[in-house]
Amino acid sequence: MADLSCKIAGIDSINPFWLASAPPTDKYYNVVRAFEAGWGGVVWKTLGEDPPVVNVSSRYGVHQDADRGIIGINNIELISDRPLDVNLREIEQTRKEWPDRVIIGSMMAPIDEQAWKELAIKIANSGVHGIELNLGCPHGMCERGMGSAIGQVPEMVEQTTRWIREAVDLPVFTKLTPNITNILWSAEAAKKGGAHAVSLINTVNSIVSVDLDAMSPTPVVDGKGSHGGYCGAAVKPIALNMVAEIARSADTQGLEISAIGGIENWRDAAEFIALGANGLQVCTAAMLYGFRIVDDMIAGLSNFMDEKGYKTLEDFRGKAVENTVDWNALNMNFDTKAFIDPDKCIECGRCHIACEDTSHQAIEYAVKEDGRRSFTVVDEDCVGCNLCAMICPVPDCIEMRPVDNGKPYMTWPEHPLNPMKAAE
C-alpha cells in the first residue's frame, strides 16, 4: 500500500486529509469523532477575541440539481460563537489525547497589530501545530473589517501574516479568499509576509437561490437574506485553477499549498495534489455525508497510487503543473475528432441536436430502413470541441480521437494567421 503520509509547512501528518476550519471542527466532540474516523488533522473553527460572535438562525442555502443532488451550499455563519477559553481548553485536551494528529488554530481579528498578536499567542499556547489566518470569510465578518475585508487588500494580507510570524514561532498558513481578481496578488503578499503556506480557497461570495414565495435570497432569515459563502463540488474548478496559478508562478515558488474547495473524494484529492497541493482540507463533503467519507478518500487515493506505481505523495505531486500552460503555448496544429461508436449508441440524438443548434452542424442524423436512427460525425465539419462527448449519456460511446496529421507543434505566436506575427 502506498505511503499517504504528508508534510506541509514542516508539519508531519499521517495523511493529507484535514478538515477545514468550519462547523465540523467547531469543538472537542466533533474533532474527536473526526480523528476516530481517520482524518489526519483539523483546522479548528476560526477563533476571535471575546466576546464571541452571535449567529442568526437559518444559516445555510443550497444549490441543487433536479434530483436533489447537491451542487453546492452557501452559509452566512460567522466564526466560532463559543468563548475563546473554552475552545483553547478543548484544543489542549485533544492535542494530548491525539498526539499523532494535527491541529491548526484558525484565527481572525480586527486590523490591529496588538489584537492579532495577543490572540495568536493565546492560541499558540494551547499547543496547536500552526496558525491559520482566516482572511476570507465573505459575509458578516467582512462588514466588521475582518475576513475578506483584509484578504482583498494584498498589503493587509502581508501585514497580518508578518504580525503572526513575529508573534509566534509556529508554521503560519494564510488562508486566501477567492473573491478577488487575481489570486497571485494575495499569494505573493502572503509569501512576502513570511507565510509558510497558503490555504485556499475560502468560500465564494454568492446567492444560491431566491425563495420565490418569500421573494428573498436563501437562507431566509425572517423574510430577508444576505449573500453568503459558496462551497462544495461547484467551487472545485475555481479552486483548482487558483491552486495551479500559485503552483506555476515564478513569484510564488516555494510557497506551500493547503488546497481547499469542493474536495469530495479521492479523485478530487489526487487532482489537487497533481496541481501541486502539499496538503488538503475538506469541509462541505464532510457536512453532507459525515466523517466516514475519509475512508474512501484514503483507500481510493492509495489504490490509485498503487496502480500508477507512486509510492509517496511526492512521487506525483505537481506532476500536472508543467502541463498547465498559458493558451499561447498550446499546439494550434493538434486536431481531434469525435467518433460515435454505433454499437454503443442508443440513438437518443442528444449529440446531434447539441452540435446542430449550438456547435458546428457536424453530426448527421438519418433514419435507416429498419427504423433505427443513426448519428454520424462528419469529420470535415467537426472542430473537436468535445461537446457531444460530454453530453452523451452512454459512457465511452463518443470518443475524441486525435488525428495524426504529421504537423509540427505550433503555438499561436508562431502561427501564420496571427496578425502580430505577420507584423513582424
Added chain:
Amino acid sequence: MTHKLCGAAGGVSLSDDEIAANFGDLHKPLSQLQAMQAADHCIYCYDAPCITACPTSIDIPTFIHQIRTRNTEGAAKTILSQNIMGGTCARACPTEVLCEQACVRNHGDEEPVEIGLLQRFAVDHLMAKGGEHPFKRAPESGKRIAVVGAGPAGLSCAHRAAMLGHNVTVFEAKPKSGGLNEYGLAAYKMVDDFAQREVDFLMGVGGIEIKHGQALGKDISLRELRDTYGAVFLGVGLGDTNKLGLDGEDKGGVLDAIQFIEDLRQESNKAHMKVGKHVVVIGGGNTAIDAAVQSRALGAEKVTLVYRRGEEAMSATGFEIELARTNGVTVELWAQPVAIHGNGHVASMVFERTAMDEKNGTLVGTGETFEVRTDMVLKAIGQKLDGSALDGLDLAAGKVSVLDGYATSLTGVFAGGDCVKSGEDLTVQAVEDGKQAAHAIDEFLKV
C-alpha cells in the same frame, strides 16, 4: 413488478376486504420522489422515438423535462394538449408495446423510462388541483356538431371541436358517459371512479352537451342528425359480439365477457358480484385476460383461459399474459371449444386440440378432445360493429370505411375509434381519431 392478487384456494372464499383490495390500483401512483427519479432516467432525446410510438404524439421528453423542473402543471398541459384523455391512457395504455417499447433506454439493455406512470403523475396532479379548465375555446363559430357515442373517440372529438369554437351535442345510448372507459377497462386500472372524473374534467372546456339514453337507430336517426347539424361524428365503438355457434350457448352461466366486465364495473361493492368457482374464459385478447384476472380477483378458485392458437398469436400483450399467469390463471393453448354440457346451467365444456396445418397454414382440429368442469363460461372471442343504425354508410371488413381525414361515404359524416379501421383498437387510438376528425370537421365546416 406485477400486481399480485389475494387468490381463493381450497374451498376458502375471499373476504369482502380481500376482494376490495384486489380491485385496488394495478400500478401504484408515483410519489413526488419516485417521479423525480423516474424522470431522471429520461435522456430528453431529440426527435424522440417515443413520440412517434404514441398514437396521439404526446411530446414525452418535454413533459418529463417539465416534471424535472417541477413544472408539473405544464407537464400535464403538454400531455393533454395532444391527448385530452391522458389520464385514462396513462392507466390503460399497453405502454410496453407503445411509447415505452420505443424508449432508447431499451437499446442500452436498461429498463425504459416509466412514461405511463409519469404521465399519470402529471395529469393526476392537474386534476387534483382543480380550478379552471386548462384550455380556452376559440371564439364561437356558430356551427353545431353532433357526436354519436360518448366513448373516448366521441368525447375527444367533442372536446377538440369545442376548443375550435363549435357547439357540440353528444348522443349516448347508455346512462353514463365514457364508453369502455366506464364500462370496459379493467376495474383495477380505473379506480376511484376515474372515468367519470375525467369526463367532468373534459366537459370543463364548455360548449359540449351530452344527451344520455339516446341511441342512434332507435331514438334518433342519422338522417335527422345530418339535417340538424353541420356535421356528424360517429364514435359508436363495437356494439356487438361474436358467438361461438355451439349448442348450449344459451345455457345459464355462459356469458359475454364484455357483459360480465360491464356488470363488474358498475357494481360499487365488488363482493356483491357473482362469479363461478371454475371459470372458463375463451379468447386470446386483452378482454379475455381482463375477464380471467378479474374473475380471480373476485374469488374464482380456478380460472382457465383457453385459446385456439399459440401464445405468440394472442393479441394480449406479453405484460397482460404475464399478469394472468402471476395471478393463477391457467392458460390452455391450442384448443377450441366443441361442446357445452349441463342441465340448464353449464357444467362442463369440451375442447378439441388444434394444430397448424403446415401445408396451407390453416388451423385444424386434431380430433383429440378433453373436458373441463366449469360453472361459468366467459366468451371473449371478439367484438364487431353493430351496423343496424348505420344505413347508407359504406362498410369494409366489418368496420365503417373512412377516407383520409376520417370522412365516411356520406358527406358531412365522420367516424373514428373502434368502429373504423385506423390503428389498433385501443383507447389512445380512439382519442387520436376523435381529435383528428374534429380538425377534419373544422376544415369541412369552413368550406
